[in-house]
Amino acid sequence: MHSINLPRTCLGFTNILFFVLGTIGFVICLWCAVNTDFFRDVNYTVTKSSVVDTIAKFINMKLWVTPVTMILIPITVLAMMTSCCGVLGAGCKIKCAIKSYIFLSTGLSAIAFWLFFITGIYNIYTNNDRTRNSMQVSLHEYYGKENDLITFVWNYIMINHECCGVVTYRDFYGSPWHKAHPGKLYPVQCCVLSNVTTLKPLSKDCTVSLGPDTLWHKSGCFLALQSAIIRNKGKIIFYIVLIGIMYFIVTLFAYCLIRGEPLLGSMAGKFTDFLPPKGRADAAKSNNNNIVVTPSNMSLGNVMYNTTEHHPKRVVKVVSAANPFQSYSFTPNAYGQETMRPYPQSYRY
Structure with a gap:
């Protein structure tokens, strides 16, 4: 981390x-x-x-x-x-x-x-009426078409949730399936099946009868899906x-x-943006207390590196043009706030 x-x-x-x-x-x-x-x-x-x-x-x-x-x-x-x-x-x-x-x-x-x-x-x-109407429209216009994804989805819903149509079996009237099977009331997927793979119904008169002896699913799929969501x-x-x-x-x-910072460092840096100026100064001060300044071997001698326990950080020496004897060190800290403090006497030239 x-x-x-x-x-x-x-x-x-x-x-x-x-x-x-x-x-x-x-x-x-x-x-x-x-x-x-x-x-x-x-x-x-x-x-x-x-x-x-x-x-x-x-x-x-x-x-x-x-x-x-x-x-x-x-x-x-x-x-x-x-x-x-x-x-x-x-x-x-x-x-x-x-x-x-x-x-x-x-x-x-x-x-x-x-x-x-x-x-x-x-x-x-939430029993949205517009969604229910859209489902009825999709069933009425597309159900029964060959190699159709909407037909496949509706068959899957009716078999697995044991329901028929959106609200009732009358939703199939006028659909491509009903035009291809004018003598049937509802597809075999609405029936109670003895074999799901072969779509074999328990009742022989299923799909053509609404009698009490006919085993078919009388509830609509909209209510069945709503009950499944609630469960x-x-x-x-x-x-x-x-x-x-x-x-x-x-x-x-x-x-x-x-x-370009570790996880905790980036989170802390974002948090300090919401602090008042005094809180930012305290955070920067506590961060600077853990800094060890070491001179670099560069030829100009005005670039130094801030080495902490884990990662080196860059420290730049700034010399005042008005007063050459006064210098400052510019240190970007880990929390995204730059600080400038007087340079130690031992490193002044």
Whole structure:
């Protein structure tokens, strides 16, 4: 904590990790955009995992009229650029790079927080009418389209939260799914399933009947999601606080690199800016009491070094032009305040 190497090392390794992950995501998205079948064959041969098919299917879905790959590629490129700025600022000590890193990471974090927590979780938790209407519009316009991301998300919600539609099963009327299945009332995802993988319902008349013997989920997904948020409210708050602490630590490390001081020194320097003039003078005086002045071996003899227990600091000897016998030492202290005090008699010339 008392060395600037700690923030530099932590920030450097963190951004290297994110750069590697962003590069992997970029390669996968670009590969699937060019040739999905080749990506699936090669990776399935190497890994022998069914996750490969899931990744390939998800990446090639469409969001509105745009493939997901066309959205993920700019995001991965932006994440790589942000990580590059962090690595350059931490490893190469480039201040403009670390400032760009703070700006990009702050912007991305704010956008992600707003979209996920405010637009999604908070509006559902507070029973926002506009959010509920937007969900109904998305279900009515896009549900049932082939290879569609919105359809995939709604199917996932209905199966895992055991619900049907946004408010009721009537939300499917007029949707692309309903036009393709005019004889059905609701999709099979609304039914109580005996096998989730094959989507096999327990009731034979499910999707075509509303009778009491038909086993289907009668509650809407908006209320189901609201209940899930209320049940997991503690976890959600914990994740928000954890992400906020991580962002604060990363930003604080970047701030230390900009100031070029250790973590405690930069924090103390920022704190002294709020002190009254007397408090600043006391802080500077206490700092100067720990200074040991030693002469340097430079030819001019007017530059000296302030050596403390950990780091050498520069001390410059200033000679008055009006009175050559009077001299002062100019010492930048660790708290960002410069002090000038009379030079010791033993070093006057």
